[in-house]
Amino acid sequence: MIDRFKEGFQEEARELLGELEAALLELDQKRDAPEIVGRAFRALHTIKGSGAMFGFDDVAAFAHNFEAVFDRLRKGELAATTDLINLSLAAGDQIKTMLDAASGRGPADPARAAQILAGLEGLAGSPIAPSSSPGAHAGASAAPGAVVAWRIHFRPGPDVILNGTNPLLLFRELRELGPLEVQLDASHVPPLGEIDPERCYLAWSLLLRTAAGRVAIRDVFIFIEDECEIRVEPASGELPAAAVLPASLAPAQLPKAARDSGGMAAAGAAGVASSIRVSAEKLDQLVNLVGELVTVQARLSAVSARRDDPDIQSISEEIDRLTSELRENSMSIRMLPLRNTFERFRRLVHDLGMELHKQVDLVIEGASTELDKTVIDQLNDPLVHLIRNSMDHGIETPEARRAAGKPATATIRLCAQHSGAQVLIRVSDDGRGLDAAAVRARAVEQGLIDPSAQLSESALFSLILAPGFSTAKKVTDVSGRGVGMDVVRRSVETLRGSIEISSQPGAGFSVTLRLPLTLAIIDGLLVRVGEAYFVLPLAHSLECVELTRQDIHDSHGNHLANVRGETIPYIRLSEHFVIERPPPEHEQIMVVDTEEGHYGLVVDEVLGNHQTVIKNLGRLFRDVPMVSGATILGNGTVALILDPHRVVHNVVQLISERRRSDKPRRQARPAGPPVNHDQFKQRKNSIDVTER
Amino acid sequence: MGKVILTVDDSASMRQMVKFTLSDAGYTVIEASDGQDALQKLTRPVNLVITDLNMPRLDGIGLIRSLRANPAHKGVPIIMLTTESQESRKLEGKAAGATGWIVKPFTMQQILAVVKRMVG
Numbered sequence: 001m002i003d004r005f006k007e008g009f010q011e012e013a014r015e016l017l018g019e020l021e022a023a024l025l026e027l028d029q030k031r032d033a034p035e036i037v038g039r040a041f042r043a044l045h046t047i048k049g050s051g052a053m054f055g056f057d058d059v060a061a062f063a064h065n066f067e068a069v070f071d072r073l074r075k076g077e078l079a080a081t082t083d084l085i086n087l088s089l090a091a092g093d094q095i096k097t098m099l100d101a102a103s104g105r106g107p108a109d110p111a112r113a114a115q116i117l118a119g120l121e122g123l124a125g126s127p128i129a130p131s132s133s134p135g136a137h138a139g140a141s142a143a144p145g146a147v148v149a150w151r152i153h154f155r156p157g158p159d160v161i162l163n164g165t166n167p168l169l170l171f172r173e174l175r176e177l178g179p180l181e182v183q184l185d186a187s188h189v190p191p192l193g194e195i196d197p198e199r200c201y202l203a204w205s206l207l208l209r210t211a212a213g214r215v216a217i218r219d220v221f222i223f224i225e226d227e228c229e230i231r232v233e234p235a236s237g238e239l240p241a242a243a244v245l246p247a248s249l250a251p252a253q254l255p256k257a258a259r260d261s262g263g264m265a266a267a268g269a270a271g272v273a274s275s276i277r278v279s280a281e282k283l284d285q286l287v288n289l290v291g292e293l294v295t296v297q298a299r300l301s302a303v304s305a306r307r308d309d310p311d312i313q314s315i316s317e318e319i320d321r322l323t324s325e326l327r328e329n330s331m332s333i334r335m336l337p338l339r340n341t342f343e344r345f346r347r348l349v350h351d352l353g354m355e356l357h358k359q360v361d362l363v364i365e366g367a368s369t370e371l372d373k374t375v376i377d378q379l380n381d382p383l384v385h386l387i388r389n390s391m392d393h394g395i396e397t398p399e400a401r402r403a404a405g406k407p408a409t410a411t412i413r414l415c416a417q418h419s420g421a422q423v424l425i426r427v428s429d430d431g432r433g434l435d436a437a438a439v440r441a442r443a444v445e446q447g448l449i450d451p452s453a454q455l456s457e458s459a460l461f462s463l464i465l466a467p468g469f470s471t472a473k474k475v476t477d478v479s480g481r482g483v484g485m486d487v488v489r490r491s492v493e494t495l496r497g498s499i500e501i502s503s504q505p506g507a508g509f510s511v512t513l514r515l516p517l518t519l520a521i522i523d524g525l526l527v528r529v530g531e532a533y534f535v536l537p538l539a540h541s542l543e544c545v546e547l548t549r550q551d552i553h554d555s556h557g558n559h560l561a562n563v564r565g566e567t568i569p570y571i572r573l574s575e576h577f578v579i580e581r582p583p584p585e586h587e588q589i590m591v592v593d594t595e596e597g598h599y600g601l602v603v604d605e606v607l608g609n610h611q612t613v614i615k616n617l618g619r620l621f622r623d624v625p626m627v628s629g630a631t632i633l634g635n636g637t638v639a640l641i642l643d644p645h646r647v648v649h650n651v652v653q654l655i656s657e658r659r660r661s662d663k664p665r666r667q668a669r670p671a672g673p674p675v676n677h678d679q680f681k682q683r684k685n686s687i688d689v690t691e692r
Numbered sequence: 693m694g695k696v697i698l699t700v701d702d703s704a705s706m707r708q709m710v711k712f713t714l715s716d717a718g719y720t721v722i723e724a725s726d727g728q729d730a731l732q733k734l735t736r737p738v739n740l741v742i743t744d745l746n747m748p749r750l751d752g753i754g755l756i757r758s759l760r761a762n763p764a765h766k767g768v769p770i771i772m773l774t775t776e777s778q779e780s781r782k783l784e785g786k787a788a789g790a791t792g793w794i795v796k797p798f799t800m801q802q803i804l805a806v807v808k809r810m811v812g
Contacts, residue, residue, distance in 0.1 A: 005712075008705035042746045046703045049744075049775050052797035053709065060797070162760075164769035164791035169812050198767075220809070223792035 009054045013099055016043040020092050024085050031080045034354055040088075041070040047095065059098045062113055066091050069120045076350060078124060087119045147178070147211045149235035155185075155203035157227030157281075162198055165224055171206070173220050178210030207235060226279075280373060283334055290323075290330045291613035295632055297323045298611070302635055324611060335370040335517075338416050338425075341380060342367045345387055349412060352391045359398050359408055360391060365415035371423050375495055375515055379425070382488040386427040386511055387412060389485070394431030394509045404506065406430065422497075422539070423517060428510035434503035436460055454660060461501040465489040496628055498645065524631075526610040526639060527590060527603040529573045530581035533639035535612050535631055536601070540592045540644045544606050547587040561589055561600055570600030571651050592644040599648045614641060626650055695811050696720045700730040700743040700755060701773070710742060713800040714807065727755035734765060739811045741770045742803075745781050753781070753788050760789035769810040773798075 023040040027033065044067040052060035066088070072078045094113055101108035152174075156167055174180050185203040189195070208217065214232050221230050297319055304316035342364045349362040371379075390412055395401075398408035413428045436457060443449045443463045455463075465485045488511075492499055497515035516522070524535035525544075543563070547570070551561045559570050570589055574581065581604075589600035614629040621627065628643040697719050699710045704725075711721040722738065724730035727750025730743070741759065745752035752772050759765045769791040774782050782793055794806055 005705055005709050008708055012703055012705045039748075042702075042748065045746045045775070046706075049773070049796040050703050050706055053706065162767055163789050164767055164810070166769070166810075166812075169809055172812065173809050223809075226786070 006054050006056075009050050009056070010099055010103060012050065013047050013056075013059070014096070016047050017092050017096055019043045021089065024088050024092070027080050028082070028085050034074065034351060037070060037074050037080070041067065041074050044070060056099070056102055058108070058110075058113075059095055059102070062091075062095060062098065062117070065117050066095075066120065069124050072124060075347075081123070084120075084123050087116060087123065091116050091120065147209055148213075150208045150210065150214070150217060151231075151233045151235040152206040152208060152217065153203070153229065153231040153233075154206060154221070155188075155229040156200050156224060158199040158201070160200045160224060160227065163224075163227075167200070167202075167204070170220055171204075174206065174208055174217070177212045177216060177220075178208055181207040183207075203229075229279075229281075283330075283373075286330050287334065290327050293323055294327060294611050294613050298633065299635075302633070327611070331372070334373045336373050336376055337368050337370050338376065338379075339367040341376055341383070342414055342416070344380075345383065345414060348384065348387060349391065352388065356391060357397060358391065358395050358410065360395060360410045360412055363411055363413045363415075365413065366417050369416035369418060369423055371416075371515070372517060375423075375517075378491055378495055379513075379515070382491045382513065383414075383425070383427065385485070385488050387414075390427065390429040390431060390509065394429045394433070396432050400432075404432075418517075419514070423515050425513045425515065426510060427513075428508060430508040433505045433507055433509050434461060434464070434501075435505055436503075439463060458501070461503060462499075464501065465499060522612050522614060522641070524610045524612045524641065525590065526607040526633070527573075527588075527601075528605045528607055529577070529603050530579045532577070532579055533607075533633060533637055534573070534603070535610055535639050535641045536590055536592065536644060537641070538609070540594065542591040542593050542598065545589050545591070547589045547600075547602055563589070563591060563600070566598065568598055568600045570602050571648065572602040573647075574602070574604075576647070576651060592648070594645040594648045596645075596648050596652055599644070601642075601644065601647065610639075612641060694718055694720045695739040696722065697740045697742060697807065697811070698722045698724060698730060698734065698738045700724045700727065700741065700747070700752070702726050702744065702747045706744065706773075709800075710803065713803055717804055717807075719807070719811075726750055727752065727758070730755055731758060734759075737764060738768060740807060741765075741768055742773065742807075743770065744773045745778065745785065753784055756785060756788040756790050771806060771810065 020040050020043040023036050023043065027036045027040065030036065044063050048060050048063035048067055051057075051063060069078065069084070069088075073080060073084075078084070094108075094116055097106070098108045098113070100106055154167075156165070160167065171180065171182060183205040185205060186201070188203065189201040195201070210217070217232050218225065218230070221228065297316075301316050301320060304312045345364075346362050349360050352358075353360045395410040395412075396404065396406075401408050401410065411430050413426065415428075416423055416425045418424075439460055440449075440455075443460075443466075444451050446466075448463055448466055449455065465488070489499055492513050492515070495515050497513055500512045500514070501510070502512075503509040522535075523538040525538055525541050527534050527536060545561075545563055547561060555561065559572070561568050561570050568589070568591060572587075573579070584604045587602050587604060588606050589602055590606060591598055591600050610631075610633075612631040615631060617624070617627065617630055626643055626646045627640045628646075629641040630638050631641060633639055695718075697714055699707050699714075699721055700723075701707045701710070702725055707723045707725075711723060714721050722733055724733050726747040727743070729749075730741070731750070741755075743752040743755055750758075756770055756772070759768060759770065770789065772782070772785045772790045772793045773796055774785070774793050775796045785793065791810060792806060794803060
């Protein structure tokens with residue numbers, strides 16, 4: 001029967017060689033065309049894959065090395081030169097000769113094959129990846145030994161069923177190895193209301209008696225071991241005999257493999273003793289626990305401050321120090337440089353440039369900037385979207401660029417930089433920029449703004465973040481299918497970030513994403529207004545001064561204070577949040593740094609530093625932009641974490657709206673209708689303290 | 693009614709081999725020549741999809757993504773066929789939602805063992 005397949009392969013391989021040849025010739029006409037290189041690569045790849053399947057090992061090995069060159073061509077590491085194309089044509093002929101030889105028509109010349117490969121290697125400038133002996137993961141089994149009892153702890157990842165794995169079938173497969181006892185652990189199943197029926201909350205403890213060994217057991221779980229918690233241990237408690245470990249392991253790895261019952265290190269950690277791989281889930285757990293610890297620590301220092309007991313105080317201080325070290329440590333574990341995320345866009349830019357016939361250079365800056373892994377993971381989609389937008393709508397065709405007196409090759413800059421506890425990621429291009437008039441016309445057309453509305457340029461540009469907004473005149477393949485910038489806005493908001501857009505017509509367009517370094521903990525200043533407590537992020541807080549009667553008097557009713565010669569507008573939080581209380585004896589101004597400049601937030605009292613574990617607010621308060629979360633104080637009170645930028649932005653907007661209305665009200669109405677603080681106080685219990 | 697398996701590969705000989713092996717074991721096999729073709733042929737739910745990664749029009753990764761995004765097929769087990777040089781593609785496929793993979797070249801016994809693990 002296999003002969004029939006062999007014939008089929010011969011036929012197909014010849015067709016593919018024809019395709020390869022056609023692609024090579026086309027490439028000769030049109031260098032640097034990735035779709036043609038891709039075609040050639042695919043043809044080779046199939047010859048290699050199928051060749052090995054049907055026993056044409058020499059063909060497969062030759063095609064493998066040949067393919068490696070094309071892979072580098074595809075990645076842009078090599079250029080398609082005349083020499084390379086000619087040699088590739090010869091290599092194609094060589095494969096044909098090998099196929100002929102296999103069907104008994106004339107001998108193949110191994111020396112010629114070696115010569116061609118050496119030539120390719122010379123052009124590639126470095127040795128081509130050697131053909132490793134191919135092996136299938138599935139079905140690999142270890143040599144049988146004596147029957148041993150194994151305890152298997154198995155907790156699948158929550159998405160296991162969504163990804164098509166049925167745990168039951170895995171158990172059935174285990175049962176084929178030997179008698180199996182299954183115990184269910186349903187302790188992680190949440191209350192009915194919170195159950196997502198598509199997720200898996202169950203875990204199992206299995207007892208298997210088999211002679212098959214650890215490798216065979218783990219092999220059953222091989223497809224899901226990265227997402228699952230799996231421990232395979234001898235049930236009797238003794239370490240397994242070395243015989244059940246894969247024979248290929250070097251002796252030096254043995255102790256490590258024996259220690260690591262997870263077995264993952266055994267697979268590929270050779271020589272990298274200085275680092276270990278930990279699942280992201282475990283890190284999340286660690287950070288959560290540290291978060292809880294920080295909260296408890298805050299309670300401890302509150303208690304110790306109340307008691308005049310030096311012993312407790314010194315312990316509390318010690319724990320304070322350790323906790324903050326632990327916190328910083330566990331945070332830094334999750335930090336990853338943006339390099340990988342950024343570098344991946346080179347390909348995107350290159351491909352899109354080809355597709356859209358535009359010449360674009362991608363310049364990457366600040367790729368070593370580190371960011372929390374959870375933030376990075378969610379950053380990819382918005383960035384893809386922004387780059388596509390730039391390529392499609394922003395950047396002109398080379399002809400149009402020349403006509404506008406710009407270089408034909410456009411530049412997209414992708415840069416990242418730290419700014420306090422935030423990271424700024426900017427995608428900018430030197431394309432045609434945003435046409436404010438077109439944005440405005442479209443916004444009016446869509447009913448987003450009133451035709452008579454007066455908007456600042458930045459307010460106008462931020463309209464393109466609205467759902468369904470697109471100024472593109474036609475729908476293209478790349479972007480502009482109605483999936484607009486609102487997708488970007490939504491993902492960035494999920495990350496507690498913000499977006500700024502700036503543009504100069506004809507000169508370029510730039511989008512800046514402002515993202516928090518981490519999502520779990522911030523350093524803050526605890527302040528009090530009446531009976532309400534707020535936390536201001538320390539990173540935004542500049543200084544704290546007293547608001548004197550003199551200041552109030554000097555500014556003639558304007559909310560302005562003189563702080564060391566600088567005139568600072570201030571906002572009374574009590575007015576803004578409508579907190580009613582007897583007028584306090586003293587008030588203090590927290591000077592905060594926002595994108596609108598320096599502003600003062602007036603509070604009754606600044607209580608001091610507060611390391612804050614951010615708890616998400618419940619769903620009800622998701623749309624309150626000024627509050628970025630909540631935290632629990634040592635005495636159990638809830639304090640809201642304010643986003644100073646949003647607070648100031650909100651007030652500035654309210655004021656400019658009021659100015660614009662025809663009848664300026666002399667009596668300043670309480671500025672804060674959107675948030676009524678009492679609402680928070682009454683609903684305190686509904687704050688969702690279980691962070692997801 | 694037996695279990696239905698869709699095999700997606702631009703190489704006809706690979707499809708033939710997979711079909712032969714699986715039909716012999718009592719499965720019903722549908723063939724598709726690339727991702728686009730597969731999506732067109734998926735008019736009803738199947739029990740398993742076996743897909744190559746490098747294909748014209750819509751490649752394996754794209755196919756996996758479309759399937760996972762489609763409520764009618766999102767929980768279907770998907771096996772991707774990779775080669776040993778495609779470690780990064782394998783990770784990409786896993787991230788897209790592939791259930792498992794088989795490294796080429798493979799034997800008929802190997803593909804049967806994996807199929808059995810996925811669909812019973």
